[in-house]
Amino acid sequence: MVQSTRIVLASRPVGMPEPVNFRTETVELKDPVPGQVLLETLYLSLDPYMRGRMSDAKSYAAPVPVGGVMVGATVGRVLESADPALSAGDIVLGYGGWQTHSVESVSYLRRLDPSVVPVTTALGVLGMPGFTAYAGMRNIGRPRPGETVVVAAATGPVGSMVGQLAKLSGARAVGIAGGPRKVALLTDTFGFDAGIDHRAPDFAEQLAAATPDGIDVYFENVGGAVFDAVLPRLNSFARIPVCGLIAGYNQTELPPGPDRLGLLMGMILKQSLTVRGFIQGEFAPTQTGEFLTEIQPMVADGRITYLEDIVDGLDQAVPAFQGLLTGRNLGKLIVRVAG
Amino acid sequence: MVQSTRIVLASRPVGMPEPVNFRTETVELKDPVPGQVLLETLYLSLDPYMRGRMSDAKSYAAPVPVGGVMVGATVGRVLESADPALSAGDIVLGYGGWQTHSVESVSYLRRLDPSVVPVTTALGVLGMPGFTAYAGMRNIGRPRPGETVVVAAATGPVGSMVGQLAKLSGARAVGIAGGPRKVALLTDTFGFDAGIDHRAPDFAEQLAAATPDGIDVYFENVGGAVFDAVLPRLNSFARIPVCGLIAGYNQTELPPGPDRLGLLMGMILKQSLTVRGFIQGEFAPTQTGEFLTEIQPMVADGRITYLEDIVDGLDQAVPAFQGLLTGRNLGKLIVRVAG
Known part of the structure; x- marks a missing residue:
């Protein structure tokens, strides 16, 4: 016993x-x-x-x-x-x-x-969080060379993999994190092209400056104020894999108005956006093998860091x-x- | 001259x-x-x-x-x-x-x-509106046999084609229109399985009754109150082609709160929804030929009505x-x- x-x-x-x-x-x-x-x-x-x-x-x-x-x-x-x-x-x-x-x-x-x-x-990096990044980028985000990918919680296990997969695809990677220590890690450790502190008073302006050609893929794992700043930067045909909304997880009631639901739908229409929620379990049965085959060697030899x-x-x-x-x-x- | x-x-x-x-x-x-x-x-x-x-x-x-x-x-x-x-x-x-x-x-x-x-x-039916329905259903909605497709403005040229394409796919088609005359046309003329009047005081209840297995495809061309009633009926992995939001076209300011933007994003996440805006011009260069080849004979012999x-x-x-x-x-x- x-x-x-x-x-x-x-x-x-x-x-x-x-x-x-x-x-x-x-x-x-x-x-x-x-x-x-x-x-x-x-x-x-x-x-x-x-x-x-x-x-x-x-x-x-x-x-x-x-x-x-x-x-x-x-x-x-x-x-x-x-x-x-x-x-x-x-x-x-x-x-x-x-x-x-x-x-x-x-x-x-x-x-x-x-x-x-x-x-x-x-x-x-080789588990559920890493696979979440992989599945979202492979099936929904699909970054192309020269496009711009933005992700928040970017020192986390999902966000840091999103940024590194973006770079491997030839895209520009912009990471968002909280506080100077994390922001420094984005460019120094994970190879993002730019890192932005979402706590900065001029966060939206910094995001605009870091995405001069707009945003083609926004990997959504936080929601809240970051999403609000991303929205006006989205290019036509941008893809938004939605795998988490941590900013609202403890929310107990809807925030005050105005009601922006219709505004979001209007942007989706006018910009031909793709917004797609997903749970990694949708793709795990068919893509975990390829994920490990592809990513584990890069983790082992340091091409992907964590x-x-x-x-x-x-x-x-x-x-x-x-x-x-x-x-x-x-x-x-x-x-x-x-x- | x-x-x-x-x-x-x-x-x-x-x-x-x-x-x-x-x-x-x-x-x-x-x-x-x-x-x-x-x-x-x-x-x-x-x-x-x-x-x-x-x-x-x-x-x-x-x-x-x-x-x-x-x-x-x-x-x-x-x-x-x-x-x-x-x-x-x-x-x-x-x-x-x-x-x-x-x-x-x-x-x-x-x-x-x-x-x-x-x-x-x-x-x-064979022009831009019909092709809008065709492109949205073929590329985004992708109804499968036994699924439920809902569309509003359903006696219009887009909505009536959406319903008829849904039936051709083996799906259940539920149409929404305004007033008893239009609603009668949905089942009598266009072959929808059910027609609902969005002006009815118990519209949301009628929609629930007409979609006992939930909604798998909501072809969005109106927005507003219809979308609000559709949202809680959406099944996991539902697809929402967004081609119009006519209810808001004359809107001059955002409606009062609470702010439901985060609520929508949360539903997209939890239900693994696909929300995809599109303009038919995205698909017209490559799919107009097939559209005419496929649909024109059915219009000519009455299998598709308008x-x-x-x-x-x-x-x-x-x-x-x-x-x-x-x-x-x-x-x-x-x-x-x-x-």
Whole structure:
């Protein structure tokens, strides 16, 4: 018998999730049955989509039930295997959630090779966030040489990959981030052509200056004031893959008017814009293989770079997640649970 | 020397265009030079996009200059030809505008054969409006058998074609129109599975009842209250070709709040919606040939039906256009200028 310490959703947050919305429990896990393995969680991924799972508003995925373990991708070590495909000691990518141990079906796991790239990359640059950038750019954004691509949260695991994929396509990449430290990373570390601080009082003017030929692809993962500044810069036939709107995730009511819904529809019409929401899961079944084949070698040899922000201890998950929603993290946010 | 009587834009309308915004002039036309023909306008097409050309707001096409002849597609008879491709008496589709005579370059004209289909169809079901429906459905809407397609202004030349193309694709077609006479035409004449009156006090409930499996394609050509009722009915992966927003064309300021721009973006994200603005001109160069090959035989033998609302006299163009913006016409609105 192994005990698992886990963080469950105690109540649905209104606005920013607070510690009171969560509860730590310890349970005894059952032994794995054939086809399952017992895993020790090494790393837990924290991602903005988790805010949605805490809410019971209509969405693309069922909410976490109150009293249920918070979901999340994890890198774990096999402690005990009841399946010939995996052995004790193997490192796997799974979906164990916010807990120290879990019993999972082998069919949901992917074995990782620590000798190729660090295993944490399976949660970021080579995981769901990196694939989100890849799928959105490949299927919707489709940047062409000489076009201009803009992305916000650009030091994050999605945004930094969007910028690097834009450059690989021969496009101009403009990144938006919060604060001088992140903005400096955009050009220095990730190779963006320009970096802009969305907190600057003249943000809209800076964006205009950095996009002299307008914007052809706006990879939308934040919404809010950034989108407002991007809108008037969009060129005809611009594409807007929409994979997140973190600025509004804690919003509890609609902002005051005027109502700009019709204004947006008018721009979509007049500029022949494509606005396309997507969840990476739409493309994962058919394109994950090509993604790994194409991108992993570039991560391994440094042509694609990434930043990880690793915090220690499962008890830090809630404050770290709060920080994620306010942009306090620097790079892909990961909790080191053990190891 | 031939005289042309023409309607020019005297001033830019604010809100609904009024007679004071237009002026009738008579000018002497120059003789056609080689490559040109002199045309007598038989029929003038009136279309919602013309409201946009009266305004100098940013759009996909340059506005009509103040003092300039109002633009518009026309069917004309060749009076005098200075090009071997056309002869006096030929009937052509051109772009003569709101005037009785014009001199046009042959390269912009298409000869029509009155023995195949009535020549007025070149302005409606087999012209720009019909092609708009065809291009939006073929390239963006892409209805699949069993899906549900919704379109408003559904007795109009775009909407009625959208519904008929939906049925040809094996989809369920739900049409929206204003008033019982138009609504009856939807099912009786155009073969929609259901017709709904957007003026009904329980319009949203009727729409829900008519779309029990939700909406997969909403062909957007009106905006406003219809879009508001459609939004909560959209299925995941729904497609919204946006070709017009006639409800807002006379709007002079943004409506009061709350601001639903973020709400719309959130729905696009959560439902993986595709919202794509388009102008038929994007597809016309490559797909007009296939459109005519495919659709003209079905118009000729009645498999595709259409309605035309023909008013007599160029002096009726302004009041007829006002009626178009308020839904007074029944079917494709055409002015008989001569013949």
